[in-house]
Structure formats: C-alpha cells, structure tokens
Amino acid sequence: MNEAAEALGLRKGLGIADARAMHPDLEILEADPVADGRMLCRLADWCDHFTPLVALDGADGLMLDISGCAHLFGGEDSLLREVMRRLGMQGFDARASLASTPGMAWAAARFGDRPSVNVVPGEEEDALSPMPLAALRIEPEIQRKLESVGLRRIGALLGAPRGPLARRFGGLLITRLDQALGILEEVISPRLPVPPLSVERRLGEPISLLQDIEQMLLLLARTLKQDLERRGEGVRQLTLSLFRVDGAVTRITVSTSQALREPQAIASLFREKFTVLENSLDPGHGFELVRLAAISTAPFLDRQEGLTDDRSSAEEEQFSLMVDRLRARLGDHAVLAPAPAQSHVPERQAEFITFSDWMAQASSSGVQKLAADSRGTASASALKQDAVPFATPARPLRLLVKPELIEAAAEVPEGPPFSFRWRKAIYRVARAEGPERIAPEWWLETKASLARDYFRVEDTEGRRFWVFREGIYDGKSMPRWFLHGLFP
C-alpha cells in the first residue's frame, strides 16, 4: 500500500474485492517479497560503507553494528545524519535510530516519535515507556494477551513485578525487556555473504587506465577459470565491480549465450562494454579494488579439441561468441533471429525475436512441445493438433513482399484458376491443389475482410505458384486473385 492508498482510507487486511468496490480505479500490484528482499540486500551491501557488520532485520530493516566506526564519520549523531541523508538522496523514506542496545535501537527506529533518534545511554527507560508493546519484538499473540488485560504501553510493564508477567506471558517478554534496557547482552549476526564465485584483487596502488583494468581483468579471469574448471561449470553472466578510492562502485555486467570460461573470450566481451562505456567510466582518483564475480553459471560441456576435426561445433562457438560481443556492445535488441509464429495467416507465420529468446526457445523447444500437450485434454483431437506439420501443405519458403494482383479465370464458385496473367505473362494451369481456406484474423481488424482460398498450381511448363483468391464467387461480388509466392 502506498501513501495515496492509505490516504484513501484503505487498510491492510482489506479484501481486494472490497477495496475495488470502494475505489473502482484502484491499481493493484501483487506484493513481491522476493524483490523487496533483493532490494534490502542491495541496501545492506551499500551499508558496507559504514560498517562491515550489517545484519538483515526482518523483511524491512537493517541492523548496523557501528561499534568503533562512528568516529570515522564524526561521531554518532553525524553518522546517523549521514545515513539518513544518503538514504534520502536515494529516494528512500527511512527511519533510523542509534542506541546502545539492538533492542532499543529497533524500538526507537520503528516507534520513536521522530524519524531518526539517538537514544543516549541511560535514557532507555524513558524512551521505551510511551511506546506500544509491539516495540518489544514480541509475538502478536503475547502482545494481544497483554493488551487484553489493559497493559498497552511498555511503561506499564516496566513498573510491574516480573514474576506474574513471566508466569502469564512467558520468559521471552522479560528477555526482550532486558535486552532493550541493556541488562541482557544481545549480539547482531551479520548477514552471511552469499557464496559467489568471485575473485578480487586489492591494489595498493590504485589503477585508472583502461588498459590496466583490462590487464587486471584478464588476471582475474584466469583465476576464475580454475574455479570454474573445478566445478565443471562455465559462466553465463559476469559482473565486474570497480571500487573507486572514494567509495563509488561501478559495476559492469555481461552475459553469454553459452557457458564460457576462456579468459580471453571473457576479456573480449568486456572490451566491447568498455568501448561503449569509455567516456562514462570515470576512474576519479583510481580504483583500489577490482572484483570479478560469476553471477550465474551453467554446466560446461568439456570437449576434446583437435583430435576430431569437429569444425561445426567450433564454428558454432565462434558464432555465439560473435553474437555475444555484438550484444555486449549494441544491446540485446541488436541481434534478432527469425522464428515461427503462431498464426494461420502466411505473412504472419514468422517473426523476429531477440537472440537470447531464440536461444532459450531452441534449447527448450522439446519442453515447449510437452507443455503444449498437457494444455489440451488428453484426447484424440489433441493428438491430431500435434500433427499439424503434416497437415499443413507445403508452402513457399519465401513469400512475395506483398501479394501481387493477377488476372485469373477460374471455376465457380471456389475452384482453382484455369489460367492467369502475372506481370504481363499468361500462365496456363495444368494441375492445382486446394483450396486451403484461411480466414482473416478478425481480432486485428476494424472492418471484416474476406477469407483467402490458396491453391498450389503448376503451369503447363512445370512452374509452380502459390496463388489465392480473396473471397468466393457468390454471384454478388467478383473476387480478386493474387500471387503470393513461388515454389522452386
């Protein structure tokens, strides 16, 4: 729910149907906790700036252990300000708090009366007292129980005897209280780094020349290759991270169409990127850390080279490498491939798709076929539909750009032509097959057009044509004839 929805008076837990009944123009987006989680992880990464000890805190929070770090930023208050300022610049509406215990900080960040609070040691009780029970990180069930006997604020608990509370609401309540007050120690467990396949090099002497970077890249790629070989894998996606001395990070990502591990090949892909980026890549005072990480990997099929003269596979590799380089430089949409399209209308039976889609289709076409099977009912007719390749009569491999009008004399009402005139020449039809009647795709049309009757015809001299009649002779209209393609 965004602010606008809240302003309309919508609340969490309301059914979509009810909400929509109230506001028919409501826009509803599925919650995407996975994406939210990714975002939070990215933020956590970014927080590396402030302290190496960053922990994820639930689905919407980060816990930073800043012990010994605050002085780097000019003290606690200014650290807090800096965090808020930079988050604000990134467009985040954040709340933060700084305190001597995780529990206190957690509570103040969420229930404090200001968006950013620094709770000075010794003021914990005062800060906690007016807060609702939820600030204690207790289960809703326990909170509900406490509220049902009129205990609604933490203050009400602070003064109460511990025994009766523990007896009724469990030990965790007391633990949480003590943790917030600092009576009980609590440690932050930093977010586990995702074990990526990554290699990095810290540099005593920052580098800034492109050729140094490429050199470094090649070095890293070699190390990476060893790791990949050990795992029997190749990379499908790679990210090169360049950490500038002043903390800014540049990330460059390339993807490949085949699992790859050859350092030279990897370097050449990045070279394409560098060419594009050249002007925007600002080394500033230089990069002090270079990291090459394999974002996604795939099994690498080891091939013995040289023994057999398997040129085709080598060519294929060459080809896909070329495509990868083109894509790296020009973007994914620069490389297209023709693919069959799902339409009865001849001119719409092929379409161009991006190379990566084409690759995906090619590798999963077997799977797709299966999926198509399971969609239909398990019946005889479904089987028949699968046999379409057989039922579709041969068509010219290439069509004329536009069907060309011809003059024809034909059998009424829906027979093949006896003869026709195309580009001023007259052809006499010796054999004909058809009609194949193809109805227009009505959903694309504003006004109804006519069905086409296609014929494969052969003239007296053995030339073969693909012609069609638009409409049929129904006594009212004179259908036109067209030539749409030639057979070899």
Added chain:
Amino acid sequence: MNSIPTYAEFGIQSNFSFLRGASKPEDLVLAAKLMDYTAIGLADRNSVAGVVRAWKQAEESEIAYHPGCRLVFADDTPDILAYPQDRQGWAHLCRMLTQANMREEAQKGAPVLYRQDLFEWGENISLAILPPLDQPAQDVLALLRQIKKPFDKATWVAVAPEYRGDDRWRLAQAAAIADAARLPLMATNDILYHTKDRRALQDVLTAIRLKTTVAKAGLELEINAERHMKLPEEMLRLFRDYPYALAETQRFAETLSFSLRELEHNYPDEVSESGLSAQDELERLTWEGARIRFPGGVAPEHEALIRKELGLVERKNYARYFLTVHDIMRFARTKDILCQGRGSAANSLVCYCLGITDVGPDIMDHLLERFISEERDEPPDIDVDFEHERRKEVIAYIYQKYSEKHTALAASVVSYRGRSAMREVAKAMGLSEDVMKALSGSIWGWSSAEVGEQETNAAGLKQSDPSTHHMVTRANEIMGFPRHLSQHVGGFVITKDRLDEIVPIVKTAMDERKMIEWDKDDLDNVGLLKVDVLALGMLSCLRRCFDLLEAHYGEHDAYDRPYTLATLPEEEKPVYDMISRADTIGVFQVESRAQMSMLPRLQPKKFYDLVIEVAIVRPGPIQGDMVHPYLRRREGKEAVKYHSEVMRSILKRTLGVPLFQEQAMKIAIEAGGFKPYEADQLRRAMATFKRTGVVKDYRDKMVRGMVNKGYPEEFAKRCFKQIEGFGEYGFPESHAASFALLVYASAWFKAYYPDIFCTALLNSQPMGFYAPAQLVRDAQEHGVEVLEPDVNLSVWDSVLEASPFNPARVAQQHCEMRFTIRSSHAVRLGFRQVKGLSEQDMEQLVANRRDGYTSIRDLWLRSGLPKSILIRLAEADAFRSMGLDRRAALWAVQALDEASASERLPLLDKPEIGLFAVEPEVQLPVMRPSEHVVNDYRSLTLSLKAHPVSFLRDQLKRSDVVANGSLKDLRNGQRISVAGLVLIRQRPGTSKGIIFMTLEDETGIANIVVWKQVFQRFRPEVLGSRFVRITGRLQVASGVTHVIAERIENLSGWLNLLTREGGTSFGEHKSETKKRKDDHHGLIQPAATSALTNVSSVMPKGRNFH
C-alpha cells in the same frame, strides 16, 4: 442435380461441448430445419447435457431428431459419433458415459473414456467413426476393423471437408479406407456452429479453453469458418465424387428409433404396506389423512374436491409421484424434522391431507391455479423445505432408500452472465487488466442483460474502437452459454429403472454426491420425477419455537394438541396489527427494508394479504410496474376495473393487477392467444433467450393477441414485461401461499412470545436478514430481558429463564404490544453466541458443572478444558457469576500453568492454595465501560451493556448529529445529520442504482437513501465505512422515514476512541493527531495499534444485499 439432395447431419457439437461448440442446441436444430435437413442429431463431447433442449426444439420445429454423443477417447481411438438405436442403446450409452465419468482419474466435467468402454457398452448403438487421416492408412484400417468386428452393420466411416488444401485427397483417402474396411462412407461437416459468423465466438471459446488470448492461441484456432451448417446442395457439391456418402446419412438415420419420450414417467414404485396398487394406496392415505386434518368430519365440498383431484391423479398416472414425496416427508416427521411442501401440485387438498402442505382448504379456496393443469401436461412439481440444519438426514434417507442406482442430484447449468461473460471475453481478447476491471466494475449484480454503450462508456471505452467493439459483441454472444454443470442445491431425481441407464451420472465436488447431466427443465421435459429437497432456516427456527412453547408455556389447541404449523390460531388481529406496523424484524420474508416499507401501505388484514405481500416485493411485479397500481387500488385511490370478464376471473383477488406468475401465464393463454404449452415455453425462454430476438417475437405475438381482443396496448405491454420479470425470478402464487404460512407463524410467535422468538432465532443462526445484535435489541425493545452468557448459567443454546414480564420495559414505539405479549421468561444467551467455542467443549463444561464452579481454578480443574477455551470464556465476560469481570478473569486465566502437570494432581486440587496467594499484586488498569462494550462485540458480536455509539454521543451532539430515535419527531424536508453503525447496504437490481443503507445508534435505526450520483461521489464512504455520518434531507412518507443522503463521511476512526486510554474526548484526539503529523514531517506513522485496539474492525462490517 436438379432435385434437392436429402441430407441429415450427425456430426454436431453444441455449446454443451463446453468451450468448443459456439451455438445453442436450439439454434442448431432451427438451422437444420431451415436448411431442410431430413434429420438432425446432437453429439456433444462425451455428454448428453444438451440433448433435451435440442429435442424440445425439434418437436416444435417438427424435424426428425436423434440424441447422441461424440465419443472422445483418452487413448488413441478416434472420435466416434454414437447414436443409440433404441431404448437399450440409450441405456448402454448412458452406462458407458457414466463409467467414463466415474473413473478415478476423471476430473470434474472431463470424463475419461477408453476403447474398452466402447466394446463393453457399444451394442444397439450406431457408430460413425471419424478416422484420423493424418496417420498411416494401415494403422487406421486396423483400427476400423477392430471396431467393426463386434458392431459390424452398425458402423460407418464419417468424413468432413476441412478446407485445408487437401480435401480432395482426404475424401479420397477416407473413401478408400472405408472401402478397404468394407464400411459405408457417410458425409458430415463436423459442425461447431450453425452459421459462419459464429467463428469469432468459437475462436474466443478456444482461447478461454486454453486459458490464453485469441491472438496467442495461433494455430490452436480453426483455420477458417467452414464448420457451420451447409445447405444439402452445398454438401452434395463438396461430396460430388461420393454422392452416396450423403445417402448414407439417411441410412444411418433409419437405424435410429430411440426417442427421449421413452424415458417418460419413470417413477419409482413405492412399496405400500397394504400391498395395494399405487393409486389405491394414495387414496387410502389421503382419506386417512383427511380424518386427521378434519377432526370434525370432512365437509361435503372438500370430499368432492378430493375425489376430483384423485381422479386427475389417476388419469395422469401421477400416484407414484405423490407417494414418493409423501414418504420422504413422512420420514422427516418421524425424525421430528419440520418440513413443508410448496409448488402448484403441493397446494392441493390431497397434499393437505397427505401432510405435504399445511396450507389448508380455507386458504386454498382462494387460490387460482390449484393443481396440476391437465391441458398443460406439465409434470407435478413439489419443492419441499426442511430445517436447514437437518436436511442432510433427509438426503441420507433418500440415498439409503433408493440407493445410488436410482437417485442423484439434478444438475444446474452455470452459464455466462453479465460480469463473467465480460471478464472472460475481455481476457480472451487480451484486454488489459485495467480495462477488464473497469468494465466488470460497471456491471453490478447478476444481470444477464446485454452489455451496451452505457457500460462501456462507464468504463471509459468507446464502442467505435474495434477491440472494444469485438469484445462487446462477443460478450453479448456468449451470454447465456453454459459454462459448466454444477449440482442443483437440492433437486433429486428418483427413477424406477437404473438411473445410469436413463442419463449419465457425473461426479461432483462432494464425493458422496452424484449428479446427472440434466437440469430441472430437462427433467421436466423428459417427465422424470424430481423432488426439491431444500433447506430453510426459518423452519429450523419455527421448530425451536414450537418446542420452546411446549416446554415453557404448554399452550395447546382446541383439541389439546401442541400447536403445529397447521393448527396455530388463525387470523389473529394482533398479529396482523404488528405486521402492519412493520414491526417485523426476524419475521420470515417480510423483514427486509423493502418489505418493511411496503407493509404500512399494504396494511395486511388477512392471510391472503400476506400471500400478496410475499409476492409483491419482487423483481417480477416491480419490473412489470404492477406494485404501485396495486397499492393505489388497495388504498382506494384508484378504481378497480377489469378490461373484461375473463380478466375479472383471473385478477379478481389482486384487484385487477396481475401479481403472480400463474396470472401472467393465464393472461397469455386466455387473452394473448397462447397455447398452454407455449405460455410455459415463453416463461422458460425468458431466462435464457434474452438476446436472440425470440423475446420480441413473443412480445409482438402477445401484445397483438391482446390488442385484437380489445385490451389496451399499454396494459398488454405491461403484462408482458411482467412475464419477462418472472422469467428470472419466477414467483408463483402457490409458493407465496406456502411462504405466507411461515410468515404468519413466525409473526405469531413474535407477537405473543418475543422471548421464544428471539431464542429460536439466535439458536438457528446464521439465517435471515439481521445479525444477533439486532435480534437481541429488538427483543429488548419488546420488553424481553436478555442475560449475558455465563459459565455457571448458560448452556450451548440460548435458553429461557423464568422472569416476570414487565410491560413498562416495552419501548415507546412498540407500546401497542404491551398487552399482547404473553412472555414470562428472559433469554439467557448460550455459549454458541461466543466466538471460538465448540459445542462439544461446552457440553463438557456443563456436564461437570454440578452446583456451579466457584473459581477459575475450580473450573479449570473440574471441567478439564484447556486454557485457550477459558480465555475465550473470559474474553466473553462470562465469569460474572464468580464476581470477576473480563479483565480480572483474563488475568487469572493467564496465570494457569498448563505445562506444570502438578497443578492438575488431585492432591493439589484445592483451589484456595493456588500460587495466586503468594503472587505479588499487579495493578491492572480498570476496564472502562466503552472498552467492555467493544470487547463484547468482539466476542459476542453484540453487547448487552450499552450501544457503542452511546459513548460517542457527546461528540456527535457537538457536531450537530441527531439521534436516530428522534427522527420521527422532526419535520419533513429538514436538513439534518445522522450517524450510526452501518448494518446493511442494499442495492436492489430494480432500483436504478439507488442504495439503501441502514444505520444504527443507541436510540434506533435510520434509513438512508443514497442516489446514484451521491453514491458515485461517496463510493468509498458508502462501501467502506463501519461508522458513518450522513447529512441530508429528511423525507417522511406513508409512515416511513428516510434520510436522503447528500454528504457521507466515514467516521470509523472515531470508534478507536472507545478503547483509548484516558477517555473518549474528541478534542484530545484531534490535537494529538495534529501533533504527530507535525513531528513526522508527513511520514506515515508505522501501525502501532494492534488488532485489539483497532475497534472499527470489531464492529459489524455491514451486510451487503442485492
């Protein structure tokens, strides 16, 4: 080729081949007739759900018709058109399909058929195989030979041109294969729709079936529009090389002699104790019943009538039907289950004697159409209502008695209607979510009416836009199409022969229930016995009323028998007076807002007035614009006149205004020149035929007929309009009469024993229009004391406790009742009113209670109930008899330690030495009354302590809000504000977009009218508020007070004040909100309130009705 070739089509799928066929069975038959086919068959995919509809149409169109089925196999067997040759063949086909339906692996609605089934049940069926020509000829040939072997002369090869470029080859191949297999070749066009312009719809159906869009369905769509019905000449041209294939269709037809008529009257044989024939047994039971019904002897005119009716039953051979219904009801009575029959056949004297209905002859004398109409030849129709909680016992009995072989539920055809049609088509057309939402948002309710300019405009779409245009056209075409079969709520078909040899049986979502493929109308048309076994909450309530009356008051009738529905004192004036004042909360049928506003105008004085009241506030009469003329005539503002003597006889009792379905039908027959069966068809057609133009034909026919006979055109049109209304919401007088009896009975209890009535209603929840809070409040306003549930005083159900009646407690507005009410008991709420308790647990609590529980520990130890249950009880404030309020009880319950088993040891079973004694004391805040009320609502959905709004009265007063109770003292037309909890929002389909809201505060009810424009402005407030303030003008008319809303504010947030610490002062609340805002720079404050403190979610959400 000059003569017209003879041709019959057998490869036809209708829209009962779900999401494949794009024409209705009726349309296909009509088209076949127009094309001069010699015969037509219907063969839907593994189903015969559409055959009866096609049959009826064929009878009317006078074309030879053969019901069949397209067998579609789960193995590699090709599709086969299967047509039964005779009754035996039909039985086989039904068995085969049932077997396929019942397969373990068969999902609902998708039978799994194997070739083996065909070999098992294929006898006496003519088969036309559609060979797969794209497979190797040798394989196909082997397959044909295999099928031919057992069935030989009953086997054909069928082929259809496909227009895919290779038809010449395909036909030649088929002919060659047929020759090789020595089978005749038969022509078909493998029909999916009757005319070619249905192709687009068929594409949409395909997309819906494949859950994709038309644009993406691609090659799954038919390549062209050729699968429509073609003229025989055209078929001959297509098969010019094989003219004999057309002749074979005739030969195929000649093998088929089965007609659905042969299934008629397959009534079960009731075994009679006396060994008499069915008719004799029926007569014996009737006369026996007559003696009980008329203890003083049967009057001669009644005797004559009984004889007449019995004669009719004998002539029509219906005795077994009545015996079956009688037997089911007899069973219910032996189990003390209250039940009542209704329907045209039910309101006969015979049925009165048999106990099928309690509508006695003195009432029935008034009825127009009393029994089965002989000339209309419709089968008897009896619906039986049972107590809703006990219907399953009756159903179990039916299953047990007739066994699964002879009984199953009727189907009910779920079809595409306004919203669903629009949504599915829009999805198939690939329209964006937003557009779909906007569109379905513009259609309210259940309407099957056409989607037009208005709706699309409302959604911001232009009809001139092609995709909108396509979508709207397709949606209107698909409207009324069957979507799937679902089980009827309670319509049982019972047959003498094996049911699965009459109609295929299908699995339903509930394992133990099976249903058939035909719906009620189909069963009517075929003439099979069906009984509607329905559930009615009011019967459960009345059963409890009678039981309580007998237990606590012992009031008996003149023969010293306990009262029953039939013997309650009739026509008592105080009862009618109460109804006339619209004091009818809880009374059957007349408790809705619309009914209540009608009652003061109608002023019912006698039973028949109730019959009218039940029927009048319904879409039929309202759409037909019959209500106001009737009211004017009744109030004497308009003279009663009849257009003719015929009309006088039909309309006398409704003052010349047709109100009942029977009257409308009778007018169509007597004045409109319809034949009786036509009138019946007309009524049924209304629901389904809306857009086909047929309706217009009917209208023209009726209006012309009536004008020719000298009736004013305007009157004729209104009569027709009313029939249109009935089509969808048919309400006949015969049903109204049965319902009116329940109206009277429930009103009788409410008038004399509001304590009994309230208790019975509470124990029968959920039912009716009002929530327990309103029922309790109404009882209180009638002077009944209502007591809180208590661990030491309550049982599961609410019960009566002796307590003298004090007339002074009766609220001012009901003061007339002070000397009518005979109550002498208070209502003690039962544990069933408490959220989250189970009957079993509470029985345990009551069983161990002995002389009462003395403390919470005592209760815990002796009842053996877990702590969680005790918490529920504490939350319900049910420990008052121990001197503990809710908070104290909760505190104590929470201290019980379930983990330490020692607490439960008998040695320590001394409550007084519990650990509490040594526990340091905790000062809990005192729970304020308003908080108690909120928690009462949370746990009980009502509060006996106070009304939540009463705590906000000061604030409301300060903002010039008038109490609901004082509305009646204010001037008509005054501009005022009211506020209250939203009880009900109602938007009747007939109200042109007006919404009626009912608000409740501590002083009473306010009725709000929200006009369409106002609703559009305040839509979120109307639909989303639980507590609302409405400013508008007061309107007083005919004793009914409304507020016409102009401004609506959602005050739900105010409710949170009820549980705020430190009182409910509004000022404080306001300033604090402001302060918080400032502090947070507009940041959203994270929700600090938990569910417990969010009061508005506790208050009733308001029930929505259409």
